[in-house]
Amino acid sequence: MKKMMISGVTALALLTGGIVGFGSVGSSVEAAQATTKFKDVPATHWASSAINSAVEQGYFKGYADGTFKPSSPVTKAEMASILGRLSDQPNATTQEQNNFTDIPEWAKSGVSIAIAKGFINPSNYKGKLDAQGALQRGEMATWLTQGLTVVDPEYKQAISDVTNTVVPAKEYFTGKLASAQKNAVAVALGTGLMSVANDKTFGVDRTTTRAEVAVLIARYAAVAKTKPADFQGLNELRAVGLTGTNLNIIAPKYQKAGPEKFSESYDYSKVTGDFGKVRNQELVTVTNYADLKVKNWIIVNPYVKETERSIYYPVFVDEKDRLLRGAYYSFTEFDISIKNSMNQLQAGSLIHSPTINALTSPSTKAFSEYGPKHINDLLGPKGVFIVKNPVYWGHGLLHFDKSLNPGVRLTLKDGTNYTVVPN
Template sequence: MKKMILSGVTALALFTGGVIGSGSIGSSVEAAQATLKFKDVPSTHWAAAAINSAVEQGFFKGYSDGTFKPSSPVTKAEMASILGRLTDQPNAAAQEANNFTDVPEWAKGGVSSAIAKGFIIPSNYNGKLDAKASLTRGEMATWLAQGLTVVDPDYKQALSDVTNTVIPAKEYFTGKLASNQKNAVAVALGTGLMSVASDKNFGTDRTTTRAEVAVLISRYANVAKTKPADFQGLNELREVGLRGTNINIIAPKYKVLPESRYPESEDYSKVTGDFAKVRNQELVTKTNYADIKVKNWIVINPYLEGAARSIYYPVFVDENSKPLRGAYYSFAEFEMNIKNSMNQLQAGSLIQTVSMNPVISPSSKAVLNYSVPHINDLLGSKGVFNVKNPVYWGKGLLHFDKELNPEVFLRLKDGTYFKVIPINN
């Protein structure tokens, strides 16, 4: 990876500590040595290495009292100045003018450069950047995602593809994730640029700290040199956004049978293996208690470790949880329109496929921590639904064992039916 260096000679002389420009940088050796003296950044600090690197490269300096203040927030003007000086970042083909009226003099050049490099889009603002305000994580995700679209046009496509995706963050499931930041948060999570906190929230309204920025500088450089298609998590988010499921990535052996293997008595033109044609469409039900749709379908292979795991693993599955006989976990988000009344058991009679079970929701601690909508939240006395239009996640299994009926079959009211099974060739 090519080492990131500073561009321009903008000196932020107004700061005693904080962001610095190339005009006030000593040698990299001196800078690196300086970080070792920060009283508040021990070698065990989670961002110690990134802070050392950021100081060495001249993005930050310490304070006169010997501290770095890793938990102090970074302002929009400061972050714009850092992003504007990333020399590996190309300029955007189409650039808007810096029409902000509230940017301090020392930051105007840096903000203009950040605009030129595509991180900041002035037309998204009302003439004011609120430059002295602390940068939030939501806006940070937006700036970084916008920067990636300049590096590779496929990142721009990715930002569009994730519009209707399921985002592995608590705010998504609680409905508190702002729509204007949702896509950027998805890309930030899918590329590993940013992550959720211990409370499982992304924290869009939380401020971005100096330590976080030090880490993000390095991460952004790595992500910008990587093709979007090389991130499994981002691929899953895009697939779910476009088709409502990640099965093609997690369980690619599940496919629709070719026409040559179907009996002549069946109308093959009605068969589909594309879940996008099933998503949000009314299904044929075996009973008449309610109309039902499947909004999203998430499949998780619980036998993988590390980066090979689904990006949705932490949302639905507890560590070391594995079903029997090599099955994968299958989680479906149901939307129903109950006609009169319906209890929990009657919900299970609507559709009957082991991969999508409307009777129960996942019982993992993970689901509780992420506040995934659960059937128990919608049931009143005697297990009767207390709302007419429940939306919640159900739990099933995706089997590969032929003895356990591995077929996934759903019939739509328009005559189309979704039918996939594991195929080895």
């Protein structure tokens, strides 16, 4: 990212920590040296390198008392001004006007430029930005991902593709992730632009700190130079959003079964390898205790190195977990409509498959921390379901060993047959 000059003494004072009488960025060496003197940013601070870089490039400066205040919140006006100074960010094709009535004089130009660069969409607001309010992480995700759509239109398509995806953040599983922010949060996570905290939450309502902004500036620059298709995590989120599964990305050897897998009399035109055609549709069940739909189907390969893992690995799998005979983990979100009553064992008999298995939910620490619905939350005495329409995640295995009959087959009541096998 190029170093940019700052115009306006007052704007700089507010933006970089309150030191007035400073009209330009100055020497990068001087700025870098200044960061070593921050009493509250030791070399061991998690964002020390990013803070050094942000100060060197003139985005921030320390306070008069020798501190940086890395945990202090950043206001919307401050963040807009920072984003407006990203010289590598192109202007949006369609220009919107800065019609906000609550922007302080020092920030008006910066906010207008941030709007022109596509970070802020005034039509999402009602004339007021709440410019002096602290910027929350959910809104930060929205601003940054909107900026990406200007850099590469494929990011706009990605934001659309993840509308129905499973977001690997606790708020999604607990129903606390607002639909208005879901897509932005998904893309922010899928690109590595932002991440969940130790408590597994994205923290949409948490304020954004000066240290976080320093990190995000560098991350945004890197993501903006990368094609959406180059992020495996984003590819998974898009695939799940569009089809309900990440199978083709994590286990591409599983493909539509050929006609030789069926009898000559079978109508092969009804066979599909597109999971999207059976997602959220009523399936033919082995037993008649309930009607069954599959909302989502997530595959996790536990054998790859950490940098190549599924974005869903941390949600379902503990670090110590490994499988035998090369099987992958299979996690299925079921939507069941019980006809009279049904117990846990009977749920497991609805479909005879080691992969699409409604008998149990994951018992991992990770699963409990992220908070997806567990089958045990829905069972009463003697393992009988206490709700008529249970929706929960099941745990199965995706096999590759042909001696274990690894094919996965689901049939809809209209005759559509989803069958995939490892080739």
